[in-house]
Amino acid sequence: MTTQTLPADTRTTTGVVELSNVSRWYGNVVAVNDISMSLYPGVTGLLGPNGAGKTTVLHMMAGFLAPSRGTVTIDGKPTWRNPSVYRDLGLVTEREAVHGYLTARQFVTACAKMQKLPDPAGAAQRALELVEMTGAAERRIETFSKGMRQRTRVAAALVHEPRVLLLDEPFNGMDPRQRMHMMELLHSLGDRGHTILFSSHILEEVEQVAGLVQVIVAGRLAASGDYRKIRRLMTNRPHVFAVRSSDDRRLAVALIAEKSVAGIEIDATGMTVRAADYGSFTRALPRIALDQGIRLHQLVPSDESLESVFSYLLEG
Structure with a gap:
């Protein structure tokens, strides 16, 4: 398996994500309850059962949701109602929202154009190479397997080389080879100073990728630290x-x-x-x-x- 060489990154932003006493509720339902955490360059796993509040946390980090209480910032800048954060942020949601009639190349190129990159076609080519999708780049997305669609969406999130990458259950639908390659890619990004957060309900996935783990249960931060510590607590x-x-x-x-x-x-x-x-x-x-x-x-x-x-x- 060939791991692509990542382009050099010369930007000075640090990619620090901060949640301070963050809560989010919908009417009388509390989805996230007083969570504080800091994310730094490297790979962090957001672990918890389905319905624990992981997606809500990711969406607040991405500026899709406003916290009902508390603050969410990237490099000190609030994510809510602040479109400028998207220059340094990439997001892959669990729910797909991709036009199936587009080819993979068209979709990733369109994302590059929305970021106003100087060479959208070149940026799209590099991103597709990173996720090993160049061989299927001219096929329409509606013909892809779920794993191929996932990799295309990751390419779109990476096309502008963001400092912060948020992924919600990114390994869903991938075969073993695809999963291994994606894990290697996340490792490489983390090693180069990118801040990566991915959610999962499977501890073994987190163990293979993340050095640090944040565990969310019923909307609360239940445990935080090295995955070996979390594994011992569970065992x-x-x-x-x-x-x-x-x-x-x-x-x-x-x-x-x-x-x-x-x-x-x-x-x-x-x-x-x-x-x-x-x-x-x-x-x-x-x-x-x-x-x-x-x-x-x-x-x-x-x-x-x-x-x-x-x-x-x-x-x-």
């Missing part, structure tokens, strides 16, 4: 398992002596085990069942939804 949380066996009561008596077991409940539907350590419990359970001559029928993590994982961070 070390208590886990709940539904267990079914040939003799739940006898198995419960044996399990309660296991260090990794924090509590057990038995009712008419079976047994619920609260484990303090995921790995230790899942290794100990089959051994204990075998020693007791008990047959395991079912072991199901009952709290493995993304919402429960992120909510644990919020409670902590």
